[in-house]
Amino acid sequence: MTVEVPYRPLPVNQSNVRYAHGPDSSAQQGVPAGETIEFDWRESHAYPGTSRRFWVHLPAQYDPTKPAALIVFQDGKLYLDPAGEVRGGTVLDNLIHHGKIPVTIGLFVDPGTFEGAESPKNRNAEYDAFDDRYVNFLLEEIIPQVTDRYSITEDPELWGIGGGSSGGNCAFTAAWFRPDKFRRVIGCLSSFAQMPGGNPYPELIPRVPRKPLRIFLQAGHRDLHWNEPERNWLANNLQVAAALAEAGYDFRLVLGDGGHSPNHGGTLVPDALRWLWRPADSH
DSSP, X not given: OOOOOOOOOOOSOSSSOOOOOOGGGSOOTTOOOOEEEEEEEOOOSSSXXXXXXXXXXXXXXXXXXXXXXXXXXESHHHHHOTTSSSOHHHXXXXXXXXXXXXXXXXXXXXXXXXXXOSSOBOHHHHHSOSXXXXXXXXXXXXXXXXXXXXXXXXXXXXXXXXXXXXXXHHHHHHHHHOTTTOOEEEXXXXXXXXXXXXXXXXXXXXGSOOOSOEEEEEEETTOXXXXXXXXXXXXXXXXXXXXXXXXXXXXXXXXXXXXXXXXXXXXXXXXXXXXXXXXXXXX
């Protein structure tokens, strides 16, 4: 079926652009709201000394006799905020109610902090590292607290992970190392350019057997250092996308205007979720 896209003039200024949210990003009349439950975690073995909060968004359609899909978002509070750019809980409520995605439990996880430390944030150490430490932290410390309480499918085709900036990089790396668990990825303005030791993916992706991943990427024309030879966030995202294309991955890249802001990626989250969970034979 051909989809006709309405004409919209391109802005002349590529920096001062803001994208409007669609109807799936706002509470809709007749759509039941899910329940959001907050948790604290202060006993991390992977990141000793850190504390963090995480939230479980339980959709109104959840039935404990029918295991639900799972989507994990980094920077949980930011991604859950109903007045923010992403509005994750609201989006899940709308898409599930209208049958656009399966019944899905949302897990929104904040990065760790060190209480009382001069540099309290552990976000970059967790999110930008090229290793399996963070994904195993999720699988061994956080997700068991969810699966102990709620019924979640073990099918990795129904497990997604996403985020923006360093959180997008984190989501990609998590699925890269553990495709046996996570096979659906959302990465918005991902911070590949600031990975310690450099971005390994453009060279790595074509060299290893293709992993069973479906990946939605968003990049911005005016992202950080967009016209510079070093630490160029736009270029690094394009290089990762090109490597995925050449390696035959099931991926989608959406390129927009504006700077390093969660706005564009946030407005795309409903479309990203629909695309990630589309039927296997739909391209």
